Amino acid sequence: MAAIRIMTVDDHPLLREGIAAVIDGQPDLELVGEAASGEEAIERYRQWRPDLTLMDLQMPGIGGIAAIEAIRREWPEARILVLTTYRGDVQALRALRAGAQGYLLKSELRKEMLATIHQMMEGKRRVPPELASEIDERASADELTPRETQVLTRVAMGEANREAAVALGIAEETVKAHMKHILAKLQANDRTHAVAIALRRGILDL
Structure with a gap:
């Protein structure tokens, strides 16, 4: 064999x-x-x-x-x-x-x-x-969209909503809306918690 x-x-x-x-x-x-x-x-x-x-x-x-x-x-x-x-x-x-x-x-x-x-x-x-x-x-319930992943990446880099909006070429209100969806999907208490969950689960790869 x-x-x-x-x-x-x-x-x-x-x-x-x-x-x-x-x-x-x-x-x-x-x-x-x-x-x-x-x-x-x-x-x-x-x-x-x-x-x-x-x-x-x-x-x-x-x-x-x-x-x-x-x-x-x-x-x-x-x-x-x-x-x-x-x-x-x-x-x-x-x-x-x-x-x-x-x-x-x-x-x-x-x-x-x-x-x-x-x-x-x-x-x-x-x-x-x-x-x-x-x-x-x-797998299906809480998968972030590509844009949500981009927003969370900017947050993980320490950027405020306004800075993330400028970097991504979108409105600050849009960033806030994405963050609201991200927190709900990841069942996170706040931005820092969302980043920690995303890093642990491999959603972010920094």
């Missing part, structure tokens, strides 16, 4: 080395290559065509989600497992919508990675149960 060919994508060399060490100890797994950015991931995928790709989300340049979209657009059959420190349900949902079939926290890597790889090679999806329930509960 041929070994499962794996590519890792992460901008931290130590993490890639750790994954390589685990894979090297498995007779049914083979590490065919590594990449350190989204751009490199797309190029290396084209070169190696791995059976499964382990993809980080937070990288300089093209991030993991954009790389997943690009790879899946060209190779719809690509199997991609997201590895991240991010617990945010919004980030997970974006990755799954982009085409990833699995989502694994880096803190669970040593314990769960091998089982997850084999599950995905059997055609199963893998999302941590607690994250899956959050996605189901929140």
Whole structure:
């Protein structure tokens, strides 16, 4: 039986080395290559065509989600497992919508990675149960619009409503209306609370 060919994508060399060490100890797994950015991931995928790709989300340049979209657009059959420190349900949902079939926290890597790889090679999806329930509960009810995300980003940068309005080219009253919707959607007490929730859930990526 041929070994499962794996590519890792992460901008931290130590993490890639750790994954390589685990894979090297498995007779049914083979590490065919590594990449350190989204751009490199797309190029290396084209070169190696791995059976499964382990993809980080937070990288300089093209991030993991954009790389997943690009790879899946060209190779719809690509199997991609997201590895991240991010617990945010919004980030997970974006990755799954982009085409990833699995989502694994880096803190669970040593314990769960091998089982997850084999599950995905059997055609199963893998999302941590607690994250899956959050996605189901929140995915449609409180998703911010692109404009609301822009407004909240300006707020997170410390801008007042007037400054955000000027930066976005909209009226100050419009910014206030967006903030009202944002607070309601995120069930936040105030602007600071809204920013904290958005950062935790991965709605904002600052």
